Amino acid sequence: MSSTKTRAALRVSARISLELLLILVMAAAVLWALGQMWSVIWPLVVGLLLTTLTWPLARLLRGWGWPPALAASVVTLLFLLVATGIVALIAVPVASQSGELADGVTEGIQRVREWAAGPPLNIDDAQIAQATDTAAARLQSSAGSLVSAVVAGVSTVVDGVITAVLALFLMFFFLKDGPRFLPWLARQLPGRLATDIPAVAERSWDTLGAFVRSQALVGLLDAILIGLGLWALGVPLVLPLAVLTFISAFIPVVGALFAGVVAVLIALVFNGPTDALIALAIIIVVQQLEGNVFQPMIQSRGLGLHAAVVLLAVTLGSSLAGIVGSLLAVPVAALIAVAWNYVREQLSQPPQEPENDEQPAGGAIVS
Numbered sequence: 001m002s003s004t005k006t007r008a009a010l011r012v013s014a015r016i017s018l019e020l021l022l023i024l025v026m027a028a029a030v031l032w033a034l035g036q037m038w039s040v041i042w043p044l045v046v047g048l049l050l051t052t053l054t055w056p057l058a059r060l061l062r063g064w065g066w067p068p069a070l071a072a073s074v075v076t077l078l079f080l081l082v083a084t085g086i087v088a089l090i091a092v093p094v095a096s097q098s099g100e101l102a103d104g105v106t107e108g109i110q111r112v113r114e115w116a117a118g119p120p121l122n123i124d125d126a127q128i129a130q131a132t133d134t135a136a137a138r139l140q141s142s143a144g145s146l147v148s149a150v151v152a153g154v155s156t157v158v159d160g161v162i163t164a165v166l167a168l169f170l171m172f173f174f175l176k177d178g179p180r181f182l183p184w185l186a187r188q189l190p191g192r193l194a195t196d197i198p199a200v201a202e203r204s205w206d207t208l209g210a211f212v213r214s215q216a217l218v219g220l221l222d223a224i225l226i227g228l229g230l231w232a233l234g235v236p237l238v239l240p241l242a243v244l245t246f247i248s249a250f251i252p253v254v255g256a257l258f259a260g261v262v263a264v265l266i267a268l269v270f271n272g273p274t275d276a277l278i279a280l281a282i283i284i285v286v287q288q289l290e291g292n293v294f295q296p297m298i299q300s301r302g303l304g305l306h307a308a309v310v311l312l313a314v315t316l317g318s319s320l321a322g323i324v325g326s327l328l329a330v331p332v333a334a335l336i337a338v339a340w341n342y343v344r345e346q347l348s349q350p351p352q353e354p355e356n357d358e359q360p361a362g363g364a365i366v367s
Contacts, residue, residue: 043163045328047170051178052209053216054079058175072175076168086247090240196346203338211331214298219249222256222290226263229282233275235267249290250327256287305334 034041054075061071182198189197227242235241241263248259260283268276292311305313310330317329 042324043166043170046163046167047174048208049212050079050167050171051174052205052212054171054175055178055209068176068179072172075175076172079171080168086243089243093237093240196342200339200342203342204335207334207338208331211334215250217298218290218294219246221294222246222249222286225286225289226259226283229286230263230267230279233267233271233279235263235275235279236270237266241266256290260284260287305330305337309333 057078058071058075061074062068066074182201185201186194186198223242223246226245227238230241231238241259244262245259248256260280263283264276264280267279310333313329313333314326317325317327317332319325321328
């Protein structure tokens with residue numbers, strides 16, 4: 001081995017390692033700073049996602065000559081009406097059948113007890129009563145932790161309401177003043193940054209819009225397929241369940257699990273265990289198609305990411321930050337790809353023009 005080449009390779013490896021270490025330290029510092037400002041960043045992110053969903057209508061109204069403030073106000077009010085209508089579409093049928101639902105829950109519990117009393121479990125009433133007493137004793141012994149959990153739950157709900165209100169106000173201001181942001185940003189930045197940062201921001205905005213539209217399309221497919229399956233089984237409250245499935249598509253992992261559990265429970269209460277198992281099978285198949293086929297294909301096409309990258313991004317995001325991480329993993333990966341593609345375009349060498357030094361045909365020398 002050549003000692004000179006070995007030393008040169010070690011020096012290059014050490015320099016690259018040091019540069020990568022500095023980049024990782026900088027990334028960790030940025031993530032720490034974002035975590036400290038999360039109470040402000042999270043409403044900002046939600047407001048941006050809502051703005052990408054409502055901006056096409058606002059742009060249409062502005063194109064018709066509406067003042068920006070009026071267009072933003074109308075779109076915000078329409079969004080509130082649609083959101084209220086969705087809540088009413090779920091709550092009103094459930095409230096109208098609340099009595100039947102309560103009776104069905106009681107009957108379902110009795111069916112479960114009768115099934116457990118038979119083979120192969122053979123659990124009699126005494127064992128069930130003993131298990132109930134044990135559970136009650138455990139609940140009494142853990143009353144303090146339950147109170148803490150309730151307080152934490154109430155705090156989470158309050159934080160969610162505050163985040164929703166802030167996101168709604170931010171959506172209004174983004175709809176009203178959004179087109180003026182990039183020119184203002186260009187005037188504040190020096191040198192090439194005045195061109196590069198607005199260009200990356202414009203591409204990032206288009207990418208966020210593609211993400212929201214693709215997620216809405218995936219949720220619509222889930223709602224249609226699961227709704228048709230429940231309708232074929234004769235399960236009541238099909239429309240509220242389909243709407244709940246569509247909304248839950250925007251909340252990864254927990255949203256799909258919650259909507260599936262609600263649908264299976266209603267099928268169990270009103271139709272019995274056989275239809276409940278069939279509904280569970282339908283939901284599992286549709287969710288597997290969503291996670292492994294629909295979502296990677298649609299998002300990879302809309303965001304310019306390979307399906308494998310989408311799957312890996314969701315897995316990494318959920319392992320790092322749970323539900324929020326899985327929700328933001330795909331758009332963050334897409335924004336990183338946007339920034340990388342722009343940097344690569346700027347750093348790439350322009351094509352060299354061929355030199356025009358060929359001799360004339362026949363080899364003659366022109367003087």
